[in-house]
Amino acid sequence: MTEANVVYSDIKFTKSKGNATVTPSPTESTYSEIRILKTEPSAGSQQQTGGSKVTAERVAIVVLSALLAAAVIALGFTCYKHHQTTEDLQKLTDENTALRKNITERRCEVKTCNTVQKPCPKPPTDPCHKCEDGWEPKGSQCYYFSTDESTWEQARHECRRRRGDLVKIDSEAEQSFLVQKVSDKMVEHEDKFWIGLTDSVKEGTWLWADGTPLNERLTFWSGKEPDNWTEKDVDGEDCARMGEKNGTDLRYWFDQSCKVSQKSICEKSAETGRQEAVCILA
Structure with a gap:
């Protein structure tokens, strides 16, 4: 005291x-x-006040620790749910792929061939792609090489009557295929084939028959073509044709007056799921 x-x-x-x-x-x-x-305040009172401050700080630390622990638990739960969802999605994707494959195999399946099941020879492309008579297959597309000569507009009309359109060339592989086919069918130098490319809407702006612009990084013009020569037609040369007899290059596109009569190439998608062979695919 x-x-x-x-x-x-x-x-x-x-x-x-x-x-x-x-x-x-x-x-x-x-x-x-x-x-x-x-009288002066006793040391005990001072110690009690200091003790209250320490207790408040400890309570704050405990509360913050509890909140941090709750946040960590919530984050862990979220990560787990995301991982679980990803696994479920992958499982559904695998099941969908297997189901589509099974459906494709069933669509390509036929009953019997002379009452005996035989393996069908596998073509290099999807066996369920089929082209009509007179059309030549390439991948998922069919091509018709018309030997009837007509103007560009007449040729397109005929292609559309056959449920296709003048050919649209989308790759180097497709150009190579067409060059070989056309070369075999050509008789002379000018015996070329119309393709579905024109700048009749705006000079110098080449569009495919379906209205899509020509990819300038994927063109196969020959030499200085297109030159829009006006000697035979004052309107110039607004349509494209292709071909070279015994040609070994891929650059065989030439512009020509749309009024000139040429042979033509039609294109359409192959039919699917209508395999007519009477045997089961191996």
Whole structure:
């Protein structure tokens, strides 16, 4: 227990008579001793206040730790659900691929051949792609090489009557295939074939028959072609043809007046799922 500080003070009292104040003589002065206790806060109170601050800080740390733990648990759960969803999606993709393969095999399947099941020879492309008589297959496309000579517009009309259109060349492999086929069918130098390419809408802007623009990085113009020569037609040369007898290059596109009569190449997608062979594919 701490000891209180004691403060002493002398107080002098005077006597009064009636309305007159009498100043006592020094011998008549009355003294009274007053002790005033001045106390200081104890160390225990200070320690208690400090302890309250420490306790509050500990509570805050505990709360923050709990929130952090909850966030980590939530993140872990989210990652787990994402992983589970990814696995489920992959499983569904695999099942869909297997189902499509099974359906394709069933569509290509036929009953019997002379009551005996025989393996069908596998063509180099999808066996379920079939072209009509007179059309030549290449991948998923069919091509018709017309030997009837007509203008570009007439040739396109005939292709559309056959449920196709003038050929649209999308790759070097397709160009190579057509060059070989056309070369075998040509009789002389000018015996070329119309393709579905024209700049009749706007000079210099070449479009395919379906309206898509020509890919300038995938062209097969010969030499200085297209030159839009106007000697035979003042309207110039607004349609494209291809071919070279015994040609060994791929660059055999030439512009020509759309009014000139030429042979032509039609193209359409092969039919699928209508295999007519009476045997089961190996």
